[in-house]
Amino acid sequence: MVLQKLEDKLFRPVDMASLAVFRIAFGALLLWDVVKFFVFDWIALMYVRPSFHFKYYGFEWVEPWPGSLMYLHFAVTGALAFLIMIGLFYRVAIVLFLFMFSYIFLLDQTEYLNHFYFVILLNVLLVFAPANRVYAIDALIRPREGPGAHTGPAWAVWIVVAQMEIMLVFAGIVKVNPDWLALQPLLLWLSPQTHLPLIGPLLGETWVIAVGAYGVIALHILGAPLLLWRRTRLAVFVLYVLFHISNHVFFNIGIFPWLTIAGTTIFFPPDWPRRFENKAREWLRAPRAPAGVAGE
Amino acid sequence: MTTQAISPRRRLGRRVIMGLIALWLAFQILVPMRHHLYPGDTSWTELGHRFAWQMKLRDKRARAEFVVHDPATGQQYKVNMLRHLTPRQISKMTPRPDMILQFAHHLADLARARGIENPEVRVTVLASLNGRPYDYLIDPSVDLAAVPRDLGNADWIMPLVSEMP
Numbered sequence: 341m342v343l344q345k346l347e348d349k350l351f352r353p354v355d356m357a358s359l360a361v362f363r364i365a366f367g368a369l370l371l372w373d374v375v376k377f378f379v380f381d382w383i384a385l386m387y388v389r390p391s392f393h394f395k396y397y398g399f400e401w402v403e404p405w406p407g408s409l410m411y412l413h414f415a416v417t418g419a420l421a422f423l424i425m426i427g428l429f430y431r432v433a434i435v436l437f438l439f440m441f442s443y444i445f446l447l448d449q450t451e452y453l454n455h456f457y458f459v460i461l462l463n464v465l466l467v468f469a470p471a472n473r474v475y476a477i478d479a480l481i482r483p484r485e486g487p488g489a490h491t492g493p494a495w496a497v498w499i500v501v502a503q504m505e506i507m508l509v510f511a512g513i514v515k516v517n518p519d520w521l522a523l524q525p526l527l528l529w530l531s532p533q534t535h536l537p538l539i540g541p542l543l544g545e546t547w548v549i550a551v552g553a554y555g556v557i558a559l560h561i562l563g564a565p566l567l568l569w570r571r572t573r574l575a576v577f578v579l580y581v582l583f584h585i586s587n588h589v590f591f592n593i594g595i596f597p598w599l600t601i602a603g604t605t606i607f608f609p610p611d612w613p614r615r616f617e618n619k620a621r622e623w624l625r626a627p628r629a630p631a632g633v634a635g636e
Numbered sequence: 637m638t639t640q641a642i643s644p645r646r647r648l649g650r651r652v653i654m655g656l657i658a659l660w661l662a663f664q665i666l667v668p669m670r671h672h673l674y675p676g677d678t679s680w681t682e683l684g685h686r687f688a689w690q691m692k693l694r695d696k697r698a699r700a701e702f703v704v705h706d707p708a709t710g711q712q713y714k715v716n717m718l719r720h721l722t723p724r725q726i727s728k729m730t731p732r733p734d735m736i737l738q739f740a741h742h743l744a745d746l747a748r749a750r751g752i753e754n755p756e757v758r759v760t761v762l763a764s765l766n767g768r769p770y771d772y773l774i775d776p777s778v779d780l781a782a783v784p785r786d787l788g789n790a791d792w793i794m795p796l797v798s799e800m801p
Contacts, residue, residue, distance in 0.1 A: 347650055350657070390722050392742055394735050397787060449735060450728040454691055461664070495657060502661055510668045510689035517693070519679065522800060524766040525695035591692070 350498065353491035355611035356473040360427070362500065363471035365602035366462065367425025369595045370441070374418035376594075383414055386451055387444075394449035402446040417441060424466075427476020431467075438463045455596035461503060462603070469496035475613075497610050504603045505564055512560025515553075523553050530590065559583060567607040580604050674789055680765055680773070680796040682732050683789070698730035698763035698773060702740065704747050705756040705779075715743060731763055733774060733793045740780035757781040768798040 377383050387404050395402065405413055417440040423433035441463065445456050470492040472478040483489065519525070526549050534540045542548045559579060566572040567580075581604075584597035605612070642650075671684025678685050679694035702715035717726050720742070729735040740757040747755035756779040763773040771794070774780075778792040 343654075347654060350654065351650055385722070385724065390725055392720055392725075392739075394725070394729065394738050397734075397785065448725075449738075450725045452686055454689060457687055495653070499657060499660070503664065506661075506664050506668075507689055511691055514668075514688070514690050514693060517679075519766045519800065520693065524800065525693070528695045528767055 350493065350495040352494045353488050354494045354497060355614065356470060356490055356492045356496070357475070357613040358606055358608060358610045359469055359471045359492070359497055359500070360474040360476060361613050362602055362606050363427065363430075363466065364425055364475060365605075366459075366466065366599070367421050367423070369599055369602065370437075370459065371418055371421035371425060373595050374414055374421060377414055378411075378418075383410055387447055390448070390450075393447060396446055396449055399446045402443065404447050413440065413444070417444065427472040427478050430472035430476060430478050434463065434466050434471075438467060453594070453596075455594065455599060458507060458596075458599065462500070465499050465503060469500070471496070494610075497606060500603070500606045501568075504600075504606060505568070508560050508564035508567075512557050512564065515557050515560070520553060520557075523549050526553050533590065536589070556583070567604065573607055577604055577607065676793070677765075677796045680763075681790065681793050682734060683793075694765060695767065696731040696763060696765050697770075698761055700726075700730040700736065700759055700761040702743060702757060702759045704743055704752075705758065706747070706752045707754055707756060708752070720746075730761060731773070733790060734785075736761065736774060737780055737783060737785055737790075737792075740783075741785065744781035755781055765796065766800065768796075768800055771796070771798045 387410050388407060393404065404410055417437065420433045420437040420440060423429055424437060438460070441456075442460055445451075445460060473484065473492055474490045479490070523546070527546070530543045530549055530552070534544045536543065559576075563576045563579060566576045581601055584601050587593060588597040609615070668688035671678040671688060671690075674681060674683035676683070678688075678690060679696070700717070702717065703712055704715060705712040717739075721729065721739070729739055736759055740759060743757050744755045747757075758776060758779060759774050760776045761773040762770040764770045773794060775792045775794055780792065783790075783792055
């Protein structure tokens with residue numbers, strides 16, 4: 341029966357190592373973002389100084405904390421991101437972080453960013469995923485017994501894969517529109533950037549922009565599904581890393597390039613961090629890390 | 637292997653998880669497609685633009701001027717947006733009809749608090765999308781104070797008529 345087969349696939353125990361690496365990156369990037377809010381004092385700029393806030397439909401009741409409590413809210417949010425990163429009190433931290441972060445998100449529509457919405461979606465998934473069984477303080481304090489100690493259900497990994505896939509494919513579909521196909525707004529944005537080193541002179545060429553615009557559609561609509569296929573995965577991953585780094589260079593979009601690169605690593609086999617570790621140890625001629633993958 | 641070993645209760649739990657996963661995925665696929673329910677260009681109207689991975693699609697420049705009108709006295713005044721919003725909020729609001737409507741309602745609330753019983757709020761927004769010539773984004777004749785905020789189609793947003801150069 342199809343449903344039974346699907347169930348077996350979704351609940352097959354797999355290594356939680358890849359999910360743990362993603363959890364560490366998620367915590368680290370959000371901690372980094374919270375630190376930036378303090379360093380540049382975006383907290384005052386966005387949430388303390390304005391006397392009026394634009395609300396999301398249905399969330400008109402969300403009000404900012406008065407003055408210094410807003411800073412405390414961000415400090416606690418950052419501390420929770422740190423706990424997620426090191427994997428200490430993970431379940432409590434990831435649930436509280438969801439509330440703390442969503443609250444900030446809902447405060448003012450002015451600050452809407454797709455990547456913050458993506459953080460919330462991934463956060464919901466991480467609430468249910470046992471991402472603290474590997475590479476986590478929790479796993480040291482309360483070690484699980486038995487051969488399945490660092491495994492978890494395959495769905496915990498696959499749901500993140502699906503989330504990434506949906507976001508990437510939509511990012512491609514929405515670009516199939518007359519403006520984008522006529523190279524706008526890319527021409528408006530990139531043509532003035534000819535002063536950049538190395539690539540600058542190329543940006544003055546319309547054909548370069550055209551390759552970029554159509555290439556991005558191909559990368560998302562064809563490339564993203566090819567991440568699911570073992571033979572093309574590494575090549576597409578490398579293309580995505582280059583794509584996200586160029587976005588970082590051209591546009592001011594904060595942690596999004598790094599978050600999506602971290603998210604894209606989830607397409608690799610669940611035990612990739614261990615294989616990577618073993619490879620690294622081989623190079624260093626050190627003993628192998630214990631392989632611990634049930635059902636691989 | 638594992639399938640034979642699990643109890644009926646555990647099996648039920650698994651099926652519930654599978655149902656929740658299916659529900660989540662359906663939600664993830666449908667929400668970004670809701671812009672198809674609205675007429676017009678999503679980059680212009682912004683209806684269904686959020687939560688839909690519409691990224692790096694629009695270069696939109698806009699300028700807005702709000703006017704509050706008291707029908708009882710016939711008096712009207714131009715709004716100095718900087719008295720109510722930060723420059724950052726102003727630049728984010730002016731190209732986005734939903735935010736313009738919210739601010740208009742806020743202005744109406746302020747006018748009521750100052751004793752104007754039925755304030756009318758109108759706005760002139762000239763916007764340029766992806767290098768097109770500037771055009772009206774919002775119908776300048778509509779009293780936005782009387783327009784409810786909902787998720788329906790917004791006929792007070794002007795259609796995108798100007799052509800790409």
